Amino acid sequence: MAHKFPSDEWVAAFGDEINASEEYRIAGKPWTHGVTALVVNADPSIGLAEPYGIWLDLDQGVCRNARYCDVDEAQTAPFCIFGDYARWKQVIHKELEPVKGMMQGKLKLKGNLQIIVRNVKAAQALVNCSTRVPTAFIDE
Amino acid sequence: MGGYVGRYLDVDLARGAISELAWPEELRRMYLGGSGLAARLFFERGSWSADPLGPDNDLYVLTGPLSGTLVPGSSRFAIAARSPLTGIWGEGSCGGNFAPALKRAGFDGVVFHGIAPAPVMLVVDSGRAELRDATALWGVDNYDLIGRVHDLLGGAKKPSLLSIGPAGENLVRFANVCNNKHDFVGRTGMGAVMGSKRLKAVVCRGDGEIPIADPEDYKALCKDLVAKVKASVPAQSLKEMGTDSAMDLGMMLGDIPIRNWRRGEDYELSGRLGGPTMSETFLKRGAACYACPVACRRVVEVPDGPYRTEVGPGPEFETCCSFGTMLDQPDLAGVIRANELCNRYGMDTISCGCTIAWAYDCVAEGILSADDMDGIVLEFGSVDGAIALLPKIARRDGVGDLLAEGSREAARRVGKGAQELTAEIKGLEVPMHDPRGSHGMALSYMTAYRGACHKAHVVEAIEHGFTVFEGVGLEENYVGPSSAGKGKMVVIGENLGLPLNSLALCEFLMWCYQFDDLARAIRTVTGWADFSVEEYLRTGERLWLLKRCLNNLMGVTRGDDRLPKKALTPLEDGAVAGIVPDQELLLSEYYAERGLDDGGRPRIEVLERAGLADVARTLFGAK
Numbered sequence A: 001m002a003h004k005f006p007s008d009e010w011v012a013a014f015g016d017e018i019n020a021s022e023e024y025r026i027a028g029k030p031w032t033h034g035v036t037a038l039v040v041n042a043d044p045s046i047g048l049a050e051p052y053g054i055w056l057d058l059d060q061g062v063c064r065n066a067r068y069c070d071v072d073e074a075q076t077a078p079f080c081i082f083g084d085y086a087r088w089k090q091v092i093h094k095e096l097e098p099v100k101g102m103m104q105g106k107l108k109l110k111g112n113l114q115i116i117v118r119n120v121k122a123a124q125a126l127v128n129c130s131t132r133v134p135t136a137f138i139d140e
Numbered sequence B: 001m002g003g004y005v006g007r008y009l010d011v012d013l014a015r016g017a018i019s020e021l022a023w024p025e026e027l028r029r030m031y032l033g034g035s036g037l038a039a040r041l042f043f044e045r046g047s048w049s050a051d052p053l054g055p056d057n058d059l060y061v062l063t064g065p066l067s068g069t070l071v072p073g074s075s076r077f078a079i080a081a082r083s084p085l086t087g088i089w090g091e092g093s094c095g096g097n098f099a100p101a102l103k104r105a106g107f108d109g110v111v112f113h114g115i116a117p118a119p120v121m122l123v124v125d126s127g128r129a130e131l132r133d134a135t136a137l138w139g140v141d142n143y144d145l146i147g148r149v150h151d152l153l154g155g156a157k158k159p160s161l162l163s164i165g166p167a168g169e170n171l172v173r174f175a176n177v178c179n180n181k182h183d184f185v186g187r188t189g190m191g192a193v194m195g196s197k198r199l200k201a202v203v204c205r206g207d208g209e210i211p212i213a214d215p216e217d218y219k220a221l222c223k224d225l226v227a228k229v230k231a232s233v234p235a236q237s238l239k240e241m242g243t244d245s246a247m248d249l250g251m252m253l254g255d256i257p258i259r260n261w262r263r264g265e266d267y268e269l270s271g272r273l274g275g276p277t278m279s280e281t282f283l284k285r286g287a288a289c290y291a292c293p294v295a296c297r298r299v300v301e302v303p304d305g306p307y308r309t310e311v312g313p314g315p316e317f318e319t320c321c322s323f324g325t326m327l328d329q330p331d332l333a334g335v336i337r338a339n340e341l342c343n344r345y346g347m348d349t350i351s352c353g354c355t356i357a358w359a360y361d362c363v364a365e366g367i368l369s370a371d372d373m374d375g376i377v378l379e380f381g382s383v384d385g386a387i388a389l390l391p392k393i394a395r396r397d398g399v400g401d402l403l404a405e406g407s408r409e410a411a412r413r414v415g416k417g418a419q420e421l422t423a424e425i426k427g428l429e430v431p432m433h434d435p436r437g438s439h440g441m442a443l444s445y446m447t448a449y450r451g452a453c454h455k456a457h458v459v460e461a462i463e464h465g466f467t468v469f470e471g472v473g474l475e476e477n478y479v480g481p482s483s484a485g486k487g488k489m490v491v492i493g494e495n496l497g498l499p500l501n502s503l504a505l506c507e508f509l510m511w512c513y514q515f516d517d518l519a520r521a522i523r524t525v526t527g528w529a530d531f532s533v534e535e536y537l538r539t540g541e542r543l544w545l546l547k548r549c550l551n552n553l554m555g556v557t558r559g560d561d562r563l564p565k566k567a568l569t570p571l572e573d574g575a576v577a578g579i580v581p582d583q584e585l586l587l588s589e590y591y592a593e594r595g596l597d598d599g600g601r602p603r604i605e606v607l608e609r610a611g612l613a614d615v616a617r618t619l620f621g622a623k
Helices: A008-020 A022-027 A085-092 A098-103 A113-118 A120-132 B025-031 B034-044 B098-104 B142-153 B187-196 B215-231 B233-241 B243-253 B267-273 B275-280 B317-322 B332-345 B349-364 B384-395 B399-403 B407-414 B439-447 B459-464 B486-497 B507-511 B515-526 B533-553 B583-594 B604-609 B613-621
Strands: A003-005 A036-040 A052-059 A062-069 A079-083 A107-110 A135-137 B008-012 B017-021 B059-062 B077-082 B089-094 B109-113 B120-125 B128-133 B160-163 B177-179 B183-185 B199-205 B283-287 B297-302 B309-313
Touching: A003 A008, A003 A085, A008 A052, A008 A062, A008 A120, A022 A120, A036 A085, A079 A085, A079 A098, A085 A098, A085 A120, A098 A107, A098 A113, A098 A120, A098 B233, A098 B243, A113 A120, A113 B233, A113 B243, A113 B275, A120 B243, B008 B120, B008 B128, B017 B128, B025 B034, B025 B533, B034 B059, B034 B077, B034 B089, B034 B533, B059 B187, B077 B098, B077 B187, B089 B177, B089 B187, B089 B533, B098 B160, B098 B199, B109 B120, B120 B142, B142 B160, B142 B199, B142 B332, B177 B187, B183 B187, B187 B199, B187 B349, B215 B515, B233 B243, B233 B275, B233 B507, B243 B267, B243 B275, B243 B317, B267 B275, B267 B332, B275 B283, B297 B332, B309 B332, B317 B332, B317 B349, B332 B349, B332 B384, B349 B384, B349 B399, B349 B407, B384 B399, B399 B407, B439 B459, B439 B486, B439 B583, B459 B486, B459 B507, B486 B533, B486 B583, B515 B533, B533 B604, B533 B613, B604 B613
Parallel strands: A003 A135, A036 A079, B008 B109, B120 B199
Antiparallel strands: A036 A052, A052 A062, A079 A107, B008 B017, B059 B077, B059 B109, B077 B089, B089 B183, B120 B128, B160 B177, B160 B199, B177 B183, B283 B297, B297 B309
């Protein structure tokens, strides 16, 4: 069954995919830098009245917690990446690589860019996990 | 007219005579300055038949209208001549502070011809120029030369120095030209051309003003551009990690050459050689070229160990590959040491590192032996053999004499299948972006006017998605390992990129702002009130066509637009395993878009439309 994106169900399924991923278990092993929060910017035109935050507590190849968070909490994470709904949709469709997205200003990073650059392989594995989540986009 | 000082020097080295040249504004607007203006002058002087190391190969050292202004990235200038490495059009550019120093000393550029009877240096000081004997400086390396020249000249204001090291003196075909230790005109062997002329250095200082056509908008413009640069992520990345920030991302994109192009992926290797690691280990501080808010240069030190290196310029991304991943060796300290030696001797780290990687490969394949290498052991995984070879190459000592010819000629002499282990196009070693991962880059390597080149265009930025150039006819996203549709992209990428080496402006700054910002900068500085992005693109086309015609006159045909076997051999691992560029598709799209005939020449009507009717007459009349 497809999960609506973004939604609590989608986030939980994303966490499950991460923990089921051998690719992420290996690529994410060096990650000891704490929570990464992803924020889908509000877009009332598609029914997203408020920003939607995804709290990913990642550590050494494991996702210890994946849950919704509000934008204020998201900004307390060591890494917080903001993007419009359409951009995140491109990421899930593998049409926009997230580090490239940051370079182009399509995704905004709050956090240490060096650490993100050093962990591109893990970022790539996370994208692959998101792609495997059965997804129903709210604008379709 | 702003931007230009309006004076150019003409230096006859054989006679020791210096005069001034004047060029009309129309010529400057058509070719801007830097390597574009140099190409036009090269054409007008009919220099395409000159021996690259002979007296008739004029050497152009030219700034552009933005050089030395406060427009971010305007530190650059170009050097051009027929290349002794490739035999075709050669040019390079670099940042640093030479361009502003030359303009403040009162000149937009210098043209050298002839050969001096003994080593000389040109001293340009506050509007006056003279040749001085440099016999005592011959043999001094680029780092030690700075203090020697300062002592010779005296005075409170330190001059900016353009110099060659021993490699240039010994006509190493990939010898570079150094500006004040940190910055290098790296590619195509312009240092060897200087060496052939016995020109050790050009020294400049002065306090003159660079005229600005619209001083009011100039202030606002510079403020706007600096704000855009500071807000951009590429600038942040370059500031924090230098150009080597591309290493980790490159591994993900299938961009990094490993083990002389044999392997496709190794995150351990990129992790140990990448920009974040350099920042955490050997970095002392960042450093900036003139008028640059980015400061991507690295100042590093290896305090102890076998690769101990004094505080000085650190390696760029290209060097971390050519002396790192290409040798399949992970020791960043070793790369730093190799970089310092190349800098001191004055050798392009790309061509030098790639020629050495080729030699490693020849040894691994049994084509060459340790005896052939004068007893030096070359083993993938270790940089020690490479470091041992560097002084021999610079001095053309023993096997160094072979390697000093560059990989194409060295492989030709060795034979026995050694040519299949090279990666060069038109004699220029392929830079450190794997064409199998970026097919637009593959095409641009084939069509670039100085051989395999990643800086004759802005294709890297477009295809890797470092930025999105708006309003110039490009799509938003391109898939690197895909060939279809790349012809148009590369033509636009070339037309956007060529004027940068004429203006002369740093490409990295173009990752931070748009081309309409640049058109505004040109209007504001020069006073060309109607200069637009469209004119910019037309100028880029004209510059490419002119340089292509020069290369045609020097023998280039469609048969030279080809990828090396290495680039057409699929990788077994990594992001682009099993994928190779479709060479024929790429070229056929490109030829149609660019308007080239089957022989690789621009069509007459294309040249006429670009304002190059006289070039067309020469090219087609010569056949």
